[in-house]
Amino acid sequence: MRKVLLALLVGIISISIVLSGCGEAEPEEKPLIKIAELNWGSARFQCEMAKIIIEEGYGYPVELVPGITIPMLQGLRTGDVDVYVEGWLQNQQEAVDTAMEAGDIVMLGFINNDNWQCGFVVPTYVIEGDTERGIEPMVPNLTSVFDLDQPECKELFANPENPSKGLILNGPPGWECEIVTLEQVTTYGLDDHYDVMNTGSSEGLFASLQGAYDKGEPWLGYLWGPTWIAGALDLTLLEEPAYDEEVWNEDHGCAWPSVDLFIAAHKDFPDKAPDVAEMFEKWKLDTPTLNEALAYMLAIEGEPVDVAIWFLKEREEIWTQFVPADVAEKVKAAIAEM
Amino acid sequence: MFDFPEFFSFPLGDWINITVDWLTLEWAPFFDVITIAIREPLVSLEHFLWWLPWWAVIVILAAVAWRFAGRRIALFTVCGMLFIGVMGLWDETMTTLAIIVTSVAVSVLVGIPLGILAAKSDRVEAVARPFLDGMQTMPSFVYLIPAVFFFGLGKVPAVVATFIYAVPPCIRLTNLGIRQVSSEVVEAGKAFGSTGLQLLFKIQLPLARPTIMAGVNQTIMMALAMVVIASMIGASGLGLEVLRGIQRLDVGQGFLAGISIVIVAILIDRVSQALGRTRETGLRRGG
Missing domain, CATH: 3.40.190.100 (Glycine betaine-binding periplasmic protein; domain 2)
Known part of the structure; x- marks a missing residue:
């Protein structure tokens, strides 16, 4: 009796191991991309959107790491995160300059520099x-x-x-x-x-x-x-x-200058995922667009990910410029299901 | 099959939002009265501490420390406060001191009567206990933001948030202290014909004093622990310096302000602990 139970137990365990293994088997392993998710609306929305595009379109797994500006920039220097979306350059000029001079980070591109209505x-x-x-x-x-x-x-x-x-x-x-x-x-x-x-x-x-x-x-x-x-x-x-x-x-006796919203990456990132780095170089969203997305988030009382899905569905003409056509097709197919 | 069925969910979060909105708008006069009642004494105390010459503050604190806690703590007080002054954090420390004193005063004024009530009635104790657990474990960020809606920014919501976090030990230990008073002593008191109030003020409270003071001591320590969190809603003082330091990755500045908080904490802790002990021995001598 005991032996039968034991055999049954071994059987169940081995089957479950096999089953769980099936789910993880990927045709090709791509490295995990970690994106710093800065703690304000427009940055979080862009992170969620980038996550969907990279996962569905390029096939890299993505992890968003929530945090605040300076510690995250430090994480970018050490490589704990790969990408840093929507930094405000003039606001962190010193820290960015230091990191650039040390060669720890590279500037991928600028989202816009027409905002700073402060x-x-x-x-x-x-x-x-x-x-x-x-x-x-x-x-x-x-x-x-x-x-x-x-x-x-x-x-x-x-x-x-x-x-x-x-x-x-x-x-x-x-x-x-x-x-x-x-x-x-x-x-x-x-x-x-x-x-x-x-x-x-x-x-x-x-x-x-x-x-x-x-x-x-x-x-x-x-x-x-x-x-x-x-x-x-x-x-x-x-x-x-x-x-x-x-x-x-x-x-400082005048209005603020406009500020550059930048996307930076750890120095090894362009080698790790050159196709994604290229996407970030083309990533442009002007202030009215960002404000529209933020207002939508408020109107539906939704999460940044909801806005990202909405944006991918409704504003195809904007984001498809960031990616090659085949990637865009994959993303479109994926969001149609969301 | 393994996910929790969605049809069980209901919009409790929305109801809480609606309640907070309603409180913000309809109860504004009530919260304004509380705001003034907390702000006026707090600001007066802060201005008084700023007005006092620095050496007078050190002398007073050292004298209090010497009287109740002995020479070593008095020496520590002088060195510690001088250190704070040299580090350029004197005004911030006075602000923090004013916030702590006000928070602790409010906590004690509310906490001890509630503790007595809980000691007198098992039902009150049973009802209060889960609330006290909640106040101590609910993450403070959750009620910081509603506190800003109700009380505006600055020191007043900081005092309120600190009160919520720091009052439970005062209530708990007052309750415990009174309940621990030996029933024979209480019987004896009753036999001599003392009224309920006499029983409370002449027998139960004096005998419970060491335990109550331990509660007050805990309240003070917890209030100090809230200093940095409270600075996130605009309470100035040492907490803000810590915040400023860490936000800029200026570890040095953060540490200096942090050490100053520790100095103030050790100082108040030793004195308030000693206060509990001297009262106890004093009572024995007198009795």
């Missing part, structure tokens, strides 16, 4: 009011950063911890924008009138803006785009002097 932002109802929600215009004559020193503005954006001054919310600590914003506040002569508060994280900044927006309260702070919240809420960017390289280098 600066000092208020909800539009602060200036124009919102008849639908019954909100009166609070400071109708606010148009540029130089209007902020008016007493009624200071009073409106008063710092609850120090009511004699106004409050400007700054970006997360450690970002280049945090330092630039601080300097701009001084250059524009606002430092006597306003305290600048560090919001700790982009989540904190967004939550504060969303909370104030829902309640129809005044809000003044730094914000950048493309970002889902800029697509979702009606916001107004306060005017600043136009970008001028000389002024910028001296005291």
